Amino acid sequence: MSPSNGPASRTTASSTTRSSSHRSMWLLIVPFIAMVIPSFFNFRDPAIDGVPFFYWYLLLWIPLTAFLTWIVYRR
Amino acid sequence: MVMAVFSSLFVIAIVIGFLASSWKRSDLSKLNEWGLAGRRFGIVLSWFLMGGDLYTAYTFIAVPALVFGVGALGFFGVAYATIAFPLLFLIFPRLWEVAHRHGYVTASEYVRGRFGNRWLALAVGVTGILATMPYIALQLVGTQVVFGAVGFVGSGWLTYLPLIISFVLLAGFSAMSGLRASAFIAILKGVLIFATVIVAIIVIPGQLGGYGAIFAKIPPQNILLAAPTAENWGSFSSFSSLALGSAFALFLYPHAVTGLLSSASGRVIEQNSIVQPVFNILLWFLSIFGFAAVAAGVGTDPAFADGFKQYGPSYALLALFVKYFPDWFVGVAFAAIAIGALVPASVMAIGSANIITRDIWGEFVHSGTAEAREQKEASIAKVFALLMVAAALIFVVAIPLQYVIQFQLLGGIWVIQTFPAVAMSLFVRRWLTGRGLLVGWLVGMISGTWMVASLGFTASVYPLHIFGITIPCYIAFASFVLNLAVAVVLTPLFRAGESGRDETGIADYAAQAAE
Numbered sequence: 001m002s003p004s005n006g007p008a009s010r011t012t013a014s015s016t017t018r019s020s021s022h023r024s025m026w027l028l029i030v031p032f033i034a035m036v037i038p039s040f041f042n043f044r045d046p047a048i049d050g051v052p053f054f055y056w057y058l059l060l061w062i063p064l065t066a067f068l069t070w071i072v073y074r075r
Numbered sequence: 076m077v078m079a080v081f082s083s084l085f086v087i088a089i090v091i092g093f094l095a096s097s098w099k100r101s102d103l104s105k106l107n108e109w110g111l112a113g114r115r116f117g118i119v120l121s122w123f124l125m126g127g128d129l130y131t132a133y134t135f136i137a138v139p140a141l142v143f144g145v146g147a148l149g150f151f152g153v154a155y156a157t158i159a160f161p162l163l164f165l166i167f168p169r170l171w172e173v174a175h176r177h178g179y180v181t182a183s184e185y186v187r188g189r190f191g192n193r194w195l196a197l198a199v200g201v202t203g204i205l206a207t208m209p210y211i212a213l214q215l216v217g218t219q220v221v222f223g224a225v226g227f228v229g230s231g232w233l234t235y236l237p238l239i240i241s242f243v244l245l246a247g248f249s250a251m252s253g254l255r256a257s258a259f260i261a262i263l264k265g266v267l268i269f270a271t272v273i274v275a276i277i278v279i280p281g282q283l284g285g286y287g288a289i290f291a292k293i294p295p296q297n298i299l300l301a302a303p304t305a306e307n308w309g310s311f312s313s314f315s316s317l318a319l320g321s322a323f324a325l326f327l328y329p330h331a332v333t334g335l336l337s338s339a340s341g342r343v344i345e346q347n348s349i350v351q352p353v354f355n356i357l358l359w360f361l362s363i364f365g366f367a368a369v370a371a372g373v374g375t376d377p378a379f380a381d382g383f384k385q386y387g388p389s390y391a392l393l394a395l396f397v398k399y400f401p402d403w404f405v406g407v408a409f410a411a412i413a414i415g416a417l418v419p420a421s422v423m424a425i426g427s428a429n430i431i432t433r434d435i436w437g438e439f440v441h442s443g444t445a446e447a448r449e450q451k452e453a454s455i456a457k458v459f460a461l462l463m464v465a466a467a468l469i470f471v472v473a474i475p476l477q478y479v480i481q482f483q484l485l486g487g488i489w490v491i492q493t494f495p496a497v498a499m500s501l502f503v504r505r506w507l508t509g510r511g512l513l514v515g516w517l518v519g520m521i522s523g524t525w526m527v528a529s530l531g532f533t534a535s536v537y538p539l540h541i542f543g544i545t546i547p548c549y550i551a552f553a554s555f556v557l558n559l560a561v562a563v564v565l566t567p568l569f570r571a572g573e574s575g576r577d578e579t580g581i582a583d584y585a586a587q588a589a590e
Contacts, residue, residue, distance in 0.1 A: 031157060044298065049286055055359075065157050065161060069160065069164050
């Protein structure tokens with residue numbers, strides 16, 4: 001099995017450290033804190049286009065989580 | 076018109092399933108080829124397969140139904156599906172690496188290699204199969220609801236005829252093409268699902284006067300979670316524990332593991348953790364449509380009374396589509412859901428068959444040489460895939476829907492009990508032992524089942540009483556914590572007498588340089 005794309009071969013040299021001890025991995029705790037503790041988002045206001053905060057906040061965290069994961073992936 | 080569009084799309088999906096066997100043609104009499112498509116799906120096929128596999132027809136019907144019924148709490152589904160992907164990113168590339176290096180086809184096979192304990196592996200495998208059986212059955216139920224809504228109605232045993240025909244075909248293409256069929260039908264499913272939701276986003280809020288008008292019609296107590304008081308944490312702890320517990324459980328299901336291991340590399344799994352969540356945006360909109368169904372008043376509309384009577388809140392989304400979509404597009408939307416059931420149902424049948432073949436038949440029944448076993452594996456697995464589908468059909472025809480849903484609820488509570496053995500063991504080497512994990516698993520299974528039973532098998536949230544405070548907690552999460560505590564506490568006791576040999580080395584878990 002040989003990963004054929006560029007980024008894969010570029011980072012494989014450091015991949016053992018990446019999977020076990022890279023500091024940026026701590027970023028991935030943020031979505032858990034943000035989405036699992038309702039005290040942070042159980043509000044109606046501010047609403048956007050009639051959508052209460054509770055709902056658009058959860059929607060916003062979908063791309064934010066992907067973005068944080070991408071940051072960790074790049075390293 | 077609905078029926079014509081629906082039937083043509085459904086037939087196309089079945090044909091794709093049979094033709095898929097010729098993709099990167101290989102020896103489908105090998106379990107690795109039939110059951111994991113040779114582990115060579117790149118990011119595109121893997122994205123479609125995992126998307127089609129994890130976001131099941133049942134998900135797309137049950138999540139809006141939950142929001143339709145209880146409101147904000149139903150959005151734990153969005154939170155859970157979002158945090159599941161950082162977990163996927165952190166944990167499962169390591170499972171892929173070690174499975175690739177040792178040729179493991181199932182999670183339980185990895186557990187056997189890691190702890191040298193065939194009983195722990197059997198426990199993990201059987202848990203996965205038990206959790207999957209009602210899940211396949213619910214995919215059939217989803218299809219049946221759609222068939223009914225499209226207008227395939229009959230009386231007596233004829234009610235089940237379309238369902239039986241479609242699942243005989245499902246069993247056929249799964250046996251013939253294996254995981255390749257699931258992946259290629261998943262492409263059609265993905266296209267149809269995205270088309271349906273995008274059209275719904277354009278059409279439905281407009282018809283109802285915008286999102287503000289939708290939320291204005293929702294009872295205020297359903298818009299936010301009930302706030303905690305000094306004595307009772309109310310919906311807050313339910314929301315948190317449901318989100319966490321479901322996220323931990325998601326990738327332990329055999330259909331998820333099968334999908335993951337079919338990736339071409341651990342790197343593909345990492346990439347997928349970033350791009351797969353596009354499906355979560357669909358899930359968010361579908362959840363909002365649960366509210367739209369309330370605002371549209373489909374629940375009290377006499378035109379839909381029969382549907383709600385027969386299927387309950389599960390009918391909400393379908394009723395919404397029928398009410399606002401043009402006729403031909405209702406056909407597309409319903410096909411999206413029915414084809415949406417074929418993908419996970421086939422991966423579930425294949426994943427369970429892989430477990431039965433590798434971890435039960437190969438380990439406990441077959442007594443010949445390893446070569447003889449390998450030659451027979453794929454044909455055994457095909458038979459068991461057929462049997463899994465047949466069992467699910469019998470389930471749906473013979474057992475009331477209510478019991479299937481309760482069984483599925485138990486399935487989620489059971490499958491999370493394999494998290495310490497399958498996921499934590501990828502990182503923790505010293506503080507877990509095979510026997511400790513087995514005892515922990517047993518404690519988790521019993522305590523989880525006991526809590527569900529004490530609630531009459533109708534709810535998954537148990538009111539824990541801690542220091543005089545009532546903390547409603549998802550039973551899967553509570554029993555999992557107990558399981559883990561037992562497994563770790565027993566470690567010093569069992570470590571000395573641990574007889575099983577760990578055949579995996581530390582380097583097996585890390586991504587390797589290109590070979």
